[in-house]
Amino acid sequence: MRHPDGPKANPAVPKMILGASLLAAGLTLSLAAPSARADDCQERIVKADHRLHEAAEKHGWESKQAEHARKELAEARTYCWEHGHRWWDVEGSRWHTDRDWDDHDHHHDRDRQ
Numbered sequence: 314m315r316h317p318d319g320p321k322a323n324p325a326v327p328k329m330i331l332g333a334s335l336l337a338a339g340l341t342l343s344l345a346a347p348s349a350r351a352d353d354c355q356e357r358i359v360k361a362d363h364r365l366h367e368a369a370e371k372h373g374w375e376s377k378q379a380e381h382a383r384k385e386l387a388e389a390r391t392y393c394w395e396h397g398h399r400w401w402d403v404e405g406s407r408w409h410t411d412r413d414w415d416d417h418d419h420h421h422d423r424d425r426q
Contacts, residue, residue, distance in 0.1 A: 354392070354393035354397055354399075358389045359401065360389075361382070361386040361389040362386055362403040364382045365382035365383055365385070365386050365419055367382075368382040369382075374419075379419075387416055394412050400412075
């Protein structure tokens with residue numbers, strides 16, 4: 314038997330649709346966030362590595378400028394490790410998932426010893 318006013322819409326349906334849409338949007342953003350952090354880490358390390366090479370070219374590998382840039386590279390690697398448990402190896406062009414970087418990998422005088 315039909316209702317005299319016609320079929321009534323369930324008032325909960327629009328709220329359910331809105332809730333499902335918000336949930337889907339939230340999941341999409343949360344899945345994209347690690348990728349954005351990874352890109353930020355990669356960029357952070359690449360820039361720090363580049364600044365170290367620039368300082369070394371201009372002032373020498375054992376200069377205070379190169380030492381400062383070396384410290385910034387170590388800080389960038391540490392930041393990425395602490396926030397994503399991986400770090401970008403600029404020379405190897407790959408991600409490392411172990412904290413296996415060498416804090417002295419840019420000390421070029423050690424090769425001459």
